[in-house]
Amino acid sequence: MKLATLRTAEKGTTAALVTGSDSYLALPASDVGALLAQPQWRTIVEKVATAGGNAISGVAFAPLLPRAGKVICCGLNYGDHIQEMGRDLPEFPTLFAKYADTLTGPADTIHVHGSVKVDWEAELAVVVGSELFRADEDEARNAIAGYTVANDVSMRDWQNRTLQWFQGKAFDRTTPVGPVMLTADEADGDFEVRGYVNGELVQHGNTSTLVFGPAKLLSYISQFTILRPGDLVLTGTPGGVGMGMTPPRFLNDGDVLTTEIDGIGRLENHFRIHAPVPANV
Known part of the structure; x- marks a missing residue:
């Protein structure tokens, strides 16, 4: 369903x-x-x-989970993306959080104020369906309500100001999610994840190559914080992000970002990139 x-x-x-x-x-x-x-x-x-x-x-x-209690994201989780970022395979998941305010709808126009390095990150997202705390992988797998499409749109100039990623990942209404949740009982194996900019394919990955799969991620997260129904976990992005290109490439005002996963659906978001804030802010 x-x-x-x-x-x-x-x-x-x-x-x-x-x-x-x-x-x-x-x-x-x-x-x-x-x-x-x-x-x-x-x-x-x-x-x-x-x-x-x-x-x-x-x-x-609308955004699938407009009032999600927790939105937790995993960075550097596909082997090709890890390589393009010049890093080693991680021993543990690289995690960061967003607020529900960050989420927006699958066809909403996304307005970005104060950044000129707006990047794309097509992702499979996991929706939690039952409470999890200190769960093993089997318990975590059974607690998955379903799967949806997300794009962890990232403001790289803000992200790279410090060693902490949060400020470049949590701009209000910049993370599209949806259009639907495919219930876990109808999910058939792994997912093909693709991202396009103005119709050009820039990202393509299969979730079979995730370093930390959905159940492992949920189990790991539940060791330190409780997960509840309606919480959202983004599983990471495959290679092809703009920051990893030579030279780096970022979204421009008027661009259309499309994110799709076979069997779930697609996001199509127009971007309005507004004037940057002063350098000292």
Whole structure:
């Protein structure tokens, strides 16, 4: 099954079951995260799917998890990306966090203020479906609600100001997520992840080459912080980011960034790059 968070003209943001290319059934939750917080969410979805429920029309996709409690990202997790960044394979995951304010919709225009080195990072993201704390890999695998598409858009000039990445990764409304969550029971093996700039393929990777796969990542994270339903974990990006090119390449005002994963869907975001802030800020 595929679940989405929709913006509707009448009720605002709401969760929905995707039953076709343009067909949605209303679910009793304000968004997918709120749905997952209900212990019997799978039963709820199955009942709506069986009964038919109320059809929703006149919609647009919202961020899948607009109020995610935790958004945790793994950097340097594909072998080719690690090599293009000139680093060794890591012994432990390289982790950083975002806020829910960072998330935006799969077709939203992304406005960037204060950066002239805006980079792309196409990623598979994992949605947590049940509480995890100090879990082993099997427990973590069983706690995965599903998978979605994300792009960890990065402001490299801010990221490289210090050794800490946070300030270059957490600009408000710059991380598109969606358009849907593919439930884990329908995921068939590994995923092909692709990124395009103005239609040009710049990234292509398969999640089989992740150093730390989804279950291992969730298990590792749960050793130091509790994960709850509706939390989001970005698994890292394959090679082909702009900073790794010779010469480096970054997004320009008016560019279109497309991120797609077979079997889940695609993000298509237009970019508006606004004037940078003064150098001393």
